[in-house]
Amino acid sequence: MTEKLGIVTAGSLNKGIEVKLDGLASIEDMAVGRYVTIEGRKRKFFGMITDVSLGVTDLNLTVSPPSGDDFLSEVLSGTSAYGSLHVAPYLTIGGDEKAIVEGAQPVKTIPSHFSVVKEASADDIESVFGKESKDNFWIGNPLDMEVKLCLDLPTLVKRSNGIFGKSGTGKTFLTRMLLIGMLQKSAAVNLVFDMHSEYGWAGTSEKKRQVKALKQLFPSKVAVFTLDEENSRRRGVSTDYVVKIGYEEIEPEDISLLRQTLNLTDAAVEAVYQLRKHFGKSWFVAAANLEDEETLAELSIHESTFQNLKRGLNTIQRLPFISSNAPGDVVDRILAYLEAGKHVVLEFGRYTDITAYILVANMLTRRIYARYRDRTEKAIASDSGYPTPLVITIEEAHKFLNPMVASQTIFGTIAREMRKYSVTLLIIDQRPSGIDEDIMSQLGTKITCLLDSEKDIDAVLSGVSGKGELKNVLAKLSARQQALIFGHAVPMPVAFVPREYGTTYGDWGETAAKVTTDEIEDLWK
Structure with a gap:
């Protein structure tokens, strides 16, 4: 049985719902980003707390508060002095038989006065986001809830997506997690341009400890290409191909x-x-x-x-x-692995200079995209043999997608076409304000950790309904291990704590190896 929090006292569809807290509900337990349900007369509403405030019925209490009198404070609390929640409604269920069959729908109305507001239950979350399944991947838990939050990965990869956050907030971990989800659910194949060698064989934590990456967890499903054979050998990385470009x-x-x-x-x-x-x-x-x-x-x-x-x-x-004598078959090699259902991670080793990264990523992406376009057009003509959806993962995305070059690059083309030729992007960046506005608006789903720049926050939330409420939620996220996801692949925005690797790496991959608590903490980058 979920706890009653209060009742609806005012609100509008555009500005949100005002809720007066019950005297028994502690305002200190309320947190921005938490989910609530509102029991209307005909419909049940799902919403998110976007603000918490204090109010009084008598303004004299703000001038002469019952200072030091605990008994009087207790008497006045919840009546003359009360707490308020501002709730942004996102979904509703019910109303008529057709609506009940269709399930949760975007809100087009608001609950009536004095409707009861409760904490969202695990069943409520599962009814909205679904349970783990062959398509749904567990990405974490909603804030202050012990229920699995699931993401529909086939829906996610239908459009280009972005992961944002300032340095040290967990972008690398979130990216690893999504890539692992695509591996587990076979939602798409990935080509990862791994600038800092974090996704192929092993990554490095902030405490300089090594953590397993995709190749160790899924040895039969991942191929590691490298530009720096010496660096790979020194790190003990098992590579599948050394890239040379003519x-x-x-x-x-x-x-x-x-x-x-x-x-x-x-x-x-x-x-x-x-x-x-x-x-x-x-x-x-x-x-x-x-x-x-x-x-x-x-x-x-x-x-x-x-x-x-x-x-x-x-x-x-x-x-x-x-070099002048490069074999020139790197694109064919990558495509061969992708067609076989293997994910390809291209490590740059010591060549982390942005010149090398942009040159190689652009060259290979343009050629691979051309091949995918040709194959998709042939498949459309014959209505068969469609290529496996491909997700191309790039870091430092603002270098490829800034307003000066976005219209000219292959990455801008892919972002705008929204999987027309079975190719989408997963972009990772700590400066979303540097990305062209049109490109940002085309991203289907955005996962953002804490951002400390007003420009970056505005860029991430541009074109989003209820931008002001989500801005409050984003600003209150913890500096680590919290994120906000919203967009095409989720029915409503949700602030969540991303899942850990678990007690064994085997929870993620094909092999099992024990992980200590410190190692789990270190997975955050």
């Missing part, structure tokens, strides 16, 4: 995306396209070695522009995994 594989679009990183002028970027047209696939090596002023004059490229471009090309040339 100069001829670099296209003008790759350089264009690196304009800010390489400090290129607009004229230098335009010169790349002219050089590619003139020299063909060998344009990169030809440009790097070009000293013929006549050729530059013929192409209308100013000397200062060319020198600016050459400095940028020299930066790329210094990357050890770029």
